[in-house]
Amino acid sequence: MVSRCSECSARVRPIVAVDIDGTLAEYHKHLGDHICRYFGMEWKQHPIYDPWDGEGNYEDYFGITQAQYREAKLAFRQGGFKRWAPVMPGVAALRHTLTGLKQTHDLEVWVTTTRPWNRLDSTDPDTRHWLDRHFPLYDHLLYDDNKYERLAEIVDRDRVVAVVDDLPEMWAQAARVFGHSKAFMVERPHNEWFIQSAPYFDHDYPGERIDLANFGAKVLIALVDNGWERVA
Ligand SMILES: [Mg+2]
Secondary structure (H helix, E strand, O other): OOOEOOOOOOEOOOEEEEOOEOOOEOOHHHHHHHHHHHOOOOHHHOOOOOOOOOOOOHHHHHOOOHHHHHHHHHHHHOOOHHHHOOEOOOHHHHHHHHHHHHHHHOOEEEEEEOOOOOOOOOHHHHHHHHHHHHOOOOOEEEEOOOHHHHHHHHOOHHHEEEEEEOOHHHHHHHHHHHOHHHEEEEOOHHHHHHHHOOOEOOEOOOOOOEOHHHHHHHHHHHHHHOOOOOOO
16 A cells, blocks of 8 residues: 555655653663662662562552652653663664665654653753664654554554554553554563553453564564555
C-alpha cells in the first residue's frame, strides 16, 4: 500500500512511536538512587539490591509518602538528568534498524513522552539535546500525559504500525488506541510485576516483553503485516 493524501497527493507515511524514559533512556535506577540519597535511607533499602518490580506505587516501595515522593522527584527533574541520562542497551541496534526502515519504507519516527515540557524550562531543550546525541533519527517529538491518545488525534491511527513503552499504563493506552498487536512492552525490571500478574487492565497481556534491540525487527514485521510496501 502506497497511500497518498487526497488533498495534496503527498505520500502517507507509516509511523512508529518510541518512548524515552525507561525505554531509550535509563530512568528508574537513577530516580531510585536519588530518592535514597535525598532522604538519607539505609543502603539495604537501596533499589540496586532489590529492584522495584512495578507492584503498587513507587513511593510505597521506598516507604515514603506521595508528597515526599513528589518533592524528591521534582528535585530530581531539576537536576539536569534529561541531558546525561544513560542510554539503554539496545538503542544502537534500534537506531540502525529504524534508520534502514526510514529509507526502505519511508518510516516516520515519533518520540512520545509524558515529560512535563510546559512546567520546567529545561525539559524541552534538554530532551532535544539528548535525542540529538542518542536518537537523532526522530521526525517528531510529542509531549502529553495521554500521549498515545493525543497521537491518534494528530495522525490517522492506521498509520501507526508499532509502539514501544516501558510502563504498563502507557502500554495499555497504546493497545487500546492502536490495537494489541501494535503495542510492545520493553523488558525492564520495573514492569516484571505486570507480566506476572495477569489479568491486568481486564485482559491478559497478549505477548512477551521484548528486548529493545529486537523492536526494529517487530516494526519491519508490522510494516509487512499492515501492507506497507517498500518504497526504495
Ligand atoms: Mg517510559
